[in-house]
Amino acid sequence: MSEKENAPAAAPAKGEVPVSRERARQGRRKVLRTILLTGGVLGAGLSGYLPLVYARTSRLRPPGALDEKDFLSSCIKCGQCVQVCPVNAIKLADLIDGFGVGVPYIDARAQACDFSCDAVQCILACPTGSLTYHKPDFLPVREGAELSQKPTLIAKMNDPEPTLNMTERMGVARLTRPESCLAMKGEGFKGQARGPDFKGTMRYIKVDRWKPIPVADHPYDLPLCDLCMRECPIAGAISLEKFTGPDGQTRARPIVHENCVGCGVCEMICPTEPASITIIPREVWKS
Amino acid sequence: MSKLLTRRYIDQIKAMFGKEPAKPTEISPAAQKIHFYKKNNRDEIGELKHRRAHEKPSHKWRNRRWATLIFANLLFVFSYWLDIQVLEGALTASRFVGFHMADLNSALQVMLAHKHIITNLLIGTATVLLLWALLGGRTFCSWVCPYHLVAEWAEKIHLYLAKKKLVTDQPIDRRLRTVFWIVFAVLAVVTGYTVFEAISPTGILSRALIYGAGLSLLWVVALLVFEIFFSRRAWCRYACPIGLTYGVVGILSPVRIKYKLEGCFHEGDCRKVCLVPHVLETVIKGRAVEPEVALGPDCTRCGLCVDTCPTGSLSFEVKGLSKLL
Numbered sequence: 001m002s003e004k005e006n007a008p009a010a011a012p013a014k015g016e017v018p019v020s021r022e023r024a025r026q027g028r029r030k031v032l033r034t035i036l037l038t039g040g041v042l043g044a045g046l047s048g049y050l051p052l053v054y055a056r057t058s059r060l061r062p063p064g065a066l067d068e069k070d071f072l073s074s075c076i077k078c079g080q081c082v083q084v085c086p087v088n089a090i091k092l093a094d095l096i097d098g099f100g101v102g103v104p105y106i107d108a109r110a111q112a113c114d115f116s117c118d119a120v121q122c123i124l125a126c127p128t129g130s131l132t133y134h135k136p137d138f139l140p141v142r143e144g145a146e147l148s149q150k151p152t153l154i155a156k157m158n159d160p161e162p163t164l165n166m167t168e169r170m171g172v173a174r175l176t177r178p179e180s181c182l183a184m185k186g187e188g189f190k191g192q193a194r195g196p197d198f199k200g201t202m203r204y205i206k207v208d209r210w211k212p213i214p215v216a217d218h219p220y221d222l223p224l225c226d227l228c229m230r231e232c233p234i235a236g237a238i239s240l241e242k243f244t245g246p247d248g249q250t251r252a253r254p255i256v257h258e259n260c261v262g263c264g265v266c267e268m269i270c271p272t273e274p275a276s277i278t279i280i281p282r283e284v285w286k287s
Numbered sequence: 288m289s290k291l292l293t294r295r296y297i298d299q300i301k302a303m304f305g306k307e308p309a310k311p312t313e314i315s316p317a318a319q320k321i322h323f324y325k326k327n328n329r330d331e332i333g334e335l336k337h338r339r340a341h342e343k344p345s346h347k348w349r350n351r352r353w354a355t356l357i358f359a360n361l362l363f364v365f366s367y368w369l370d371i372q373v374l375e376g377a378l379t380a381s382r383f384v385g386f387h388m389a390d391l392n393s394a395l396q397v398m399l400a401h402k403h404i405i406t407n408l409l410i411g412t413a414t415v416l417l418l419w420a421l422l423g424g425r426t427f428c429s430w431v432c433p434y435h436l437v438a439e440w441a442e443k444i445h446l447y448l449a450k451k452k453l454v455t456d457q458p459i460d461r462r463l464r465t466v467f468w469i470v471f472a473v474l475a476v477v478t479g480y481t482v483f484e485a486i487s488p489t490g491i492l493s494r495a496l497i498y499g500a501g502l503s504l505l506w507v508v509a510l511l512v513f514e515i516f517f518s519r520r521a522w523c524r525y526a527c528p529i530g531l532t533y534g535v536v537g538i539l540s541p542v543r544i545k546y547k548l549e550g551c552f553h554e555g556d557c558r559k560v561c562l563v564p565h566v567l568e569t570v571i572k573g574r575a576v577e578p579e580v581a582l583g584p585d586c587t588r589c590g591l592c593v594d595t596c597p598t599g600s601l602s603f604e605v606k607g608l609s610k611l612l
Contacts, residue, residue, distance in 0.1 A: 033518065034460040034525075040513075041467065041486070041526055044506060045474070048485040073400035073479045076393050076408075077490055078380035079498055083367050092494060094501035099480040101503050102379075102494050127380045127387055128397055129405040136403060 051098035059097070059105035060264060060281040062090050063113065063166055064123040064131040068282065070139060075130040077102030081122035087201050087212050089113040090122060106170075108264025108279050113170075115153055115233050115263065116203040116212045120164055133165050144284025145169060151261050152235040155205045164261075171262030172283040173228075173238065175254055181276035182225035183240060186251035189225040192216045193271045200268055202231070215269065228254050228266035228277050235259065238266060258285050291315050291576040299566065299583025303534050305462030308568040311576045318577050321548050337552060341597045348590025348603075352430055359431050363497050378431070378493035379484070380411060387411035391419070391536065392529040393490065396483055399475035416536060424537015428523065428530050429562070429589035433496065434488040434507065438523055441511040445519050456519040461565070468528040488522065489529055520562055530587075537584050541606035544582045544590075548575040550598040557592035557601060567592065570600075581606075 058068070062081055065071050081104050082090045089111045093100040104122075106113055123131040135141060150163035178184050193215055194200065201212040220227065229238045237260040240252040254266075254277060264279045291313060302308045314322070362374045363381070375382045379393040389411030398404050419427055428435050448454040471483040484490055488507045495504055510522050523530060546569055553572040558564040566583040569575050581604070592601045 030458060030460060033457050034463050037459050037518075037521060037525060038463060038466070042470065044486045045471070045482045048480065048482060069479060070401065073481060074397055074403070075481075076380040076389065076397050077481075077484055077494065078376040078378075079494060080376040080380065080382065082498060083375050092498050092501075095503040095505070099482065099485050101485045102377075102490060125375075127376070127382075127389060127407045127411055128401075129403075129408070136405075138403070 048098040048101070051096060051100075058281045059093065059100070060108055060171055060262070060279055062104050062106060062122045062131055063120045063164075063170055063261070063263075064126075064133060064168070065170070066130055066132065066135065066139060067142065071130050072099050072103060074128050075103045076128045078127065079104065080125040080127060081131060084117070084121040084125045085113070086116045086121075087111060087114060087203075106264060108267045109275055110268070111200045112202075112264035112268035114202050114212070114231075114265050115155070115164060118153065118156060120166060123165070134167055141168065142284055144286055145282075147261065148258060151237075151259060154233055154235050155203065155209065157235070166261060169261045169283075169285065170264075171279045171281040172285060173256045173260050173262065173264075173266050173277055173279055174283070175256070175276060176278045176280075177272070177274065177276040178253075180272045180274075181254065182272060183252040183254060184276075186245050186247075186249040187225060188221075188223045189227065189271050190219075190221045192219050193227055193269050202265070202268070224250065224252060225271065226252065227269045227271060231265055231269045233263060233265055234261055237261070258287070260285075289315065289577060292580065295569070295576050295580065296583065299585070300538060302565045302568070302583055303531070303585035304465045305460070307461075308565050311574055313576070314573075315577050318548060318575050321578055322573055322575075333550075334552075337597050345594045348594050352589060353436065355430050356433070356436050360433050360493070360496055363493065367497055377490065377497055378433070379490045380408075386414065388415050388418075390489075390529075391415055392532040393481075393484060393487075395532065396471070396475050396481040399472055400479050400481045402476075419533055419536050420540055421542070423540040423542035423588045424533045424535070424584060425530060425587040426537065426540075426542065427533045429587035432489050432529070433492040435523065435587075437492070437507070437511060438514060438520055441515050442520055445515045448515065449519075454516050457517055459518055459521060459525040461525060463525045464527065464531055467526055468531045471528055483528060487529065489527075523562055530585075534585050540584070541608070542588060543604055543606070544586055544588060544593065545602055545604040546570060546575065546580045546582065547600045547602075548578050548580070549600075551575075551600040552598060556595050556597070560591040560595050562587055562589065562591075 061071060066074060079092055082092060089106050090104045091107060093103050093105055095101060097103065123133055145168045147167060147169055151166055152162050153164055156162040175181060182189055196216050198216050200215050202215050203212045204218055207213055226240050229240050232238045237257055239255050239257065241255050242250055242252050245251045262279050266277045267275045267279050270277050295311065298308055363377060366372055366374045373384060378390055380389045382388065387407050387410045389408055391412060394408060394412040397408065445454060449456060474482040486506055488510055491503045491507055495501060514521050551570060553570065555570065557570060558567045561567055563585045566586040569580045590603065593603060
């Protein structure tokens with residue numbers, strides 16, 4: 001061991017190199033290190049482009065979000081929207097979202113926005129206008145993104161002002177897997193909508209208007225499953241159209257209407273795995 | 288401020304952007320007298336006192352600073368966790384008892400990328416600008432930024448390894464920080480994304496503390512590893528545009544560290560502990576242009592030099608206020 005340590009000492013002493021040449025070498029090394037750090041930091045910064053290039057899954061954004069590009073550029077990544085949400089529907093994106101690091105999104109299947117706050121508090125909390133009640137004039141509104149009327153919140157039906165201050169939808173609900181839909185199969189549903197381990201919460205107006213409770217604490221017993229329509233917080237957004245199946249049994253088809261704001265409650269509550277009804281983020285209404 | 292001090296301070300502003308501070312060409316008669324007197328006099332009692340002070344290094348300012356930094360960051364955390372709503376949000380933007388605050392560099396990135404400024408953001412930015420202009424600009428770095436604290440701990444490991452001769456500090460060109468500042472500003476304008484925010488360890492750490500850890504912490508770990516094994520305090524010294532933004536804000540700040548030439552032994556212990564040693568260039572023997580010199584705007588007012596100075600030649604000063612007291 002000690003021999004090995006002594007080995008470098010046997011090499012010619014450094015002092016033999018003229019000082020100026022040594023200094024020049026150090027200077028060159030410093031330039032190289034500077035280039036290394038430049039490359040590292042810029043590489044890390046621009047790696048944020050990769051997920052965009054690969055067009056990763058598009059995220060559902062909180063209510064009132066600007067169009068994706070503007071949303072990403074204007075969000076200051078502070079999470080104030082996260083803090084005001086009573087059901088903790090809003091999460092902040094991680095590294096895999098590229099330039100979306102720290103930007104809010106909603107995973108509706110895990111926890112949808114059910115407007116338990118009775119308003120759209122996240123919009124009020126946003127300091128940069130990434131979430132906004134009304135888009136500034138210079139930002140275009142995509143056709144079909146605009147809501148034809150202010151959405152009425154069923155929970156607030158008896159209030160003097162029952163509507164939500166939203167002008168654009170977050171997305172649109174679609175029956176993406178009709179073959180697995182219980183109503184389409186004419187089946188009922190009994191028990192906890194998402195099983196006993198599901199952590200998601202929701203406000204049940206008949207239980208407590210002000211306090212959301214776990215979905216697992218609110219079991220159902222339905223002869224024909226109508227959970228998406230039953231729990232939809234927006235008036236006139238989903239209806240069930242009854243029809244008779246080939247076996248003569250009564251079945252129902254969930255129909256999404258123009259009032260749908262894309263909040264995701266139907267996706268969260270749907271008892272099939274995976275959900276039969278899902279939100280298409282930033283989808284527009286096509287009549 | 289005398290002409291010499293003004294000249295030196297301008298030189299220090301240039302040093303903040305990456306220029307190496309120049310040797311003074313002219314020194315005031317008062318300072319010259321002290322320089323001369325020191326050369327020819329050995330004060331043995333003074334040296335004895337000095338040696339004794341070396342044995343008991345103070346941690347007064349460091350402890351105060353760490354307490355403040357941890358308190359500020361915990362205030363964010365508990366405002367959310369315990370719902371006490373004093374300081375909501377993260378370091379990038381927040382509400383202090385309802386009043387908007389926005390980090391200057393984050394706000395700048397958003398303005399450049401989005402090219403539209405709403406009133407709340409403007410209010411938040413102006414508030415914070417005023418706050419740090421008064422408190423000393425880069426005071427933000429050492430007294431609030433959570434990355435500064437973990438980097439200080441990493442620095443301790445680096446210095447330990449360096450003492451054991453296992454690593455050596457590899458300095459990098461300080462002009463790089465200015466280049467990064469410009470590059471990230473241009474990137475924000477051109478791409479329309481807040482590119483820097485995606486890799487800002489300040490934002491990443493602040494959010495991780497408040498909202499929970501994520502994969503982006505890997506970047507912070509990578510930076511710390513680089514600093515431990517390769518280049519001491521590399522991010523804060525050579526890369527972070529936030530530091531430069533706050534440095535510029537603090538150019539005319541009344542809060543600063545003051546150097547008194549008279550009692551200084553010119554040993555350079557202060558320069559050894561300093562994150563930005565170029566601001567302490569004036570303590571080198573024969574360089575002080577006046578008997579009292581304020582340190583440059585790149586100084587983070589961390590107080591490590593104040594703690595380490597055995598002669599009390601470095602101290603905090605609030606311009607104007609000190610005269611009143």
